Amino acid sequence: MLKRFTEHINSNLPLLRERPLLLACSGGVDSVVLAQLCTSSGLKVTLAHCNFQLRGDESDADETFVQELGEKLGVKVITNQFDTEKYAEVHRGSIQMAAREMRYQWFKELLGTGKFHFVLTAHHADDDLETFLINLSRGTGIEGLTGIPIRNEKVIRPLLNFSRQEILDYAKENTLEWREDSSNAESKYLRNKIRLDIVPQLKTLHPSFLENFKRTQSHLEQTKSLVHNYMEDIRTKLFMRHGDTAKIEVAELARLVPLQSYLYGLLHEYGFTEWNDVKDLLNAMSGKEVRSKTHRLVKDRTHLILSPIETTLEQVFWISEEVTETENPISLRFENVKTIENTGRNTIYLDKEKLNFPLLLRNWEKGDYFYPYGMDGKKKLSKFFKDEKVDVISKEKQWLLCSNDTIAWVVGRRADKRFKVEDSTKDILKITLVT
Structure with missing residues (x-):
């Protein structure tokens, strides 16, 4: 031996x-x-x-x-x-x-x-x-x-x-x-x-029962490898990944037969066990979800969204006037500039004199509204998100940059026109979301 x-x-x-x-x-x-x-x-x-x-x-x-x-x-x-x-x-x-x-x-x-x-x-x-x-x-x-x-x-x-x-x-x-x-x-x-x-x-x-069992188990292991490789191919085709989040089109998922076997193969490694609940999620209303100990699966219109369960201990962050960069909870860069150059979703220019420091960085809440730059009047964030087709998980992760109780920027999406730069503006604050 x-x-x-x-x-x-x-x-x-x-x-x-x-x-x-x-x-x-x-x-x-x-x-x-x-x-x-x-x-x-x-x-x-x-x-x-x-x-x-x-x-x-x-x-x-x-x-x-x-x-x-x-x-x-x-x-x-x-x-x-x-x-x-x-x-x-x-x-x-x-x-x-x-x-x-x-x-x-x-x-x-x-x-x-x-x-x-x-x-x-x-x-x-x-x-x-x-x-x-x-x-x-x-x-x-x-x-x-x-x-x-x-x-x-x-x-x-x-x-x-x-x-x-x-x-x-x-x-x-x-x-x-x-x-x-x-x-x-x-x-x-x-x-x-x-x-x-x-x-x-x-x-x-059988005199060689244990040896026969080991041989059978070897065959099962090979079968498991084949199934694993096949499921990885299916997962690659179905999962649209963005960071640690994945979107799965419900219509494509529903075509798989036998459905529950595919759901198990695709999702069991994320800790899910209640397969009837997962299956029912395909026909549920938006916002319904199923959780494991580590992940959540949320129905969002035509997709299921898979993401880790996150625990955020602090939801409010203060930014003083002297700050030039932040890393937590998101990376922002603050610069005093003379002119407006490149603008976009991740870069805005604000009239600094209209801001009250310290600025507040917080998650969005129901009832929030702002005056979107380029639009007439005010708009509830919930309606803005719906029009922009923002999914449930992304909404939960959305940060707002506020001056007192007023939203100055739906970070990475739209600035509030109440803080826009005008001809009379003396100090321009450029803010960039670093991705």
């Missing part, structure tokens, strides 16, 4: 060579074997042990065992003790989820120190099968059926090609010692029930 492991590292994971690695070690047979294989094949590892303090003296004994294992292997050991039960209570989650979250958060913090490049975990082929069955039992798409990835950003699983039996055989052949977690024998947990009751039955169906 050591030879196969070394060949696997050299062929598939050469990035692990000559780099400091963190190895998650519980003290169980899987992580002990991984530690032994890594050190024997010349990888530079530090063992990281989580004491979740869930089994009293047994948990403390696990921690001591890992420290002694580090001494035997001649590698450093880092340990951390967690109040798992309190964390689960505060976050209202299961003990298993609490342990997982704290574990990976700690690994992330250790990686953040810059002392380690990757985290190695001892997941193997049987773990992958169990995850497949768990996902299958809960209902899943092709992502859930492809199981545990060999690499997920900074987390790498070098044993994923090896079975639990191969790991046990290696441990016994090399007279390795390990710790048994008594909770692994309890079938009250779903994973344990699958491991103890279901997987053994499946393996009796």
Whole structure:
């Protein structure tokens, strides 16, 4: 197994060579074997042990065992003790989820120190099968059926090609010692029930059941890649991108069959899960929206607009007369000039004497109105936006430059004629939106 492991590292994971690695070690047979294989094949590892303090003296004994294992292997050991039960209570989650979250958060913090490049975990082929069955039992798409990835950003699983039996055989052949977690024998947990009751039955169906499963999963992974590439082509055709926002034409989207499958393929990576709500959005009134934890999808007349959910802590910004440039929330440049030269949406010229400093930069609000340059009379901003066909997201991001309570510029769109430069103007203020 050591030879196969070394060949696997050299062929598939050469990035692990000559780099400091963190190895998650519980003290169980899987992580002990991984530690032994890594050190024997010349990888530079530090063992990281989580004491979740869930089994009293047994948990403390696990921690001591890992420290002694580090001494035997001649590698450093880092340990951390967690109040798992309190964390689960505060976050209202299961003990298993609490342990997982704290574990990976700690690994992330250790990686953040810059002392380690990757985290190695001892997941193997049987773990992958169990995850497949768990996902299958809960209902899943092709992502859930492809199981545990060999690499997920900074987390790498070098044993994923090896079975639990191969790991046990290696441990016994090399007279390795390990710790048994008594909770692994309890079938009250779903994973344990699958491991103890279901997987053994499946393996009796065919002597090479696990190998056949891995082959099937490889086919699924290839299918997932094909689907991903196809969906990227569709996304490129349908998504009109502007910065971090994308507009999707409803009519084009509605032509896709089966629609819900396409919606999932196009939008699931943005965190959406309520697919009936997303589907209903196609026929909804303008302004209706569906949100995920990170993104929002808004109906705007003939389009859906996809954008990140932004939290703006401050909506009002003051600009004194001495300021020549601003960077937050938008980039503006202020210049005192003698004549008017180039004008446009992003450049205006105002009679400085008509302005009251400090100027105010704020978001637009319902009820706002101004006197658009080049038009007769005043106009509500809501009507101006409608005539200009400004979409919902752009309206929300619209900034107004104001003198006291009076709008001087709908930034990037239209100036207010009450501040226009006239023949009697002595001081001209040129303001440019820097894009």
